[in-house]
Amino acid sequence: MRLIRLPIFLIVLSFSIAAQSQMHSHHHHMASKGGFVMNENFENLPNGCEKISNEEKITVRANKSYAKNIPGTIYGMSDYEWNFEPCSRVEVTFINEDEVRHMWMIHGLPKYLYPAGMFHIEALAGESQSGTFIVPSENQNYLVHCDMSQHMEMGMRGQIIVGKGSGDLWSVTGITDHLYRSSYLPQYIIFLCFFASVLGYFLLTKLVRKP
Template sequence: MNENRDELPRGCSAISRDHEFTVRAGRQYANDEPGVIFGMNMPEVIVEPCSRVTVNFVNEDAVRHQWMVHGLPRYLYPGGMFHIEAMGGQQQSGTFIVPAEDRNYLIHCDMAQHMEKGMRAQLKVGSGSATLWAVPGVSDAFQRASYLPRWAFAGIGFAVLLAFGATMTLRGPHRQ
């Protein structure tokens, strides 16, 4: 869906290079992390800016899978997406042209719970922008961000000590 073989993104004067990749999807590509049951043989695809990319998507499972890229220019790709969908045991191909900017794009399967269960990758254009989190074989399984500010733990510790001190003071001397 949203295939684009010829229209150049803004900032590209010509196709810099043609790439062709065969991406295989299936349970056999899942890594050994807990909860990961699906995977792709290519967790990272690296191309030059302004490249034309052809993806041959081979689904080796019995269930439907997708290879979807997010964040592409909306003036070329409706919704900013390019995607290929293949039924179980089938394969599909599609072509798109990446923008001129160095950036990382999310690749995933949009079927319910497939991304959460391991079908996540990244498209790195040029030198990229930042490695995406939770890309199997590339980055940590989740982003470890605390919901509390850093000083909160010190404040909680101080409050516990203060409460303990107040309890001991109000209790008075220990009698036998």
């Protein structure tokens, strides 16, 4: 009985390693000196695209200096919004001019083409990295952000608008409103408190004066 366990264990182990390496290769990592690209797509057309409609090339710079003019941010990008025609092929060159690692990551892409719905460029400090993807056929907005801890909250949050889009995303740096407008909420509460206390004072004095 013991003798048979080892071969079974080895068979199961080799199957799981094979399965894992297959899962991994599905993610299409492309590494180079400056960083890496995940889920790059040059050729595979999204559903609803008969051909590549447009060839686009964009350059995105990450540099803290872009954050200077936008209150509440620490990290910044040269752009926060990009418009593409449906079915465009887009070559993105991501230039990282900071001394920390940054990413330019899109979410919500079709999962049959982009595992986990992501296309992702990562550029090491002071390096640049290019990657290509194909935009889906539907009018839609997609979130773009840096996935380093807290970098999105510190300003690296943008949107891609495909065709007419599907409505602005909230809190796109320098472009759309925050979901929670902390700037007007306290004022509103202070006004409410003042109104309530004045009303309370009059009600109280009226009640007290009654015989």
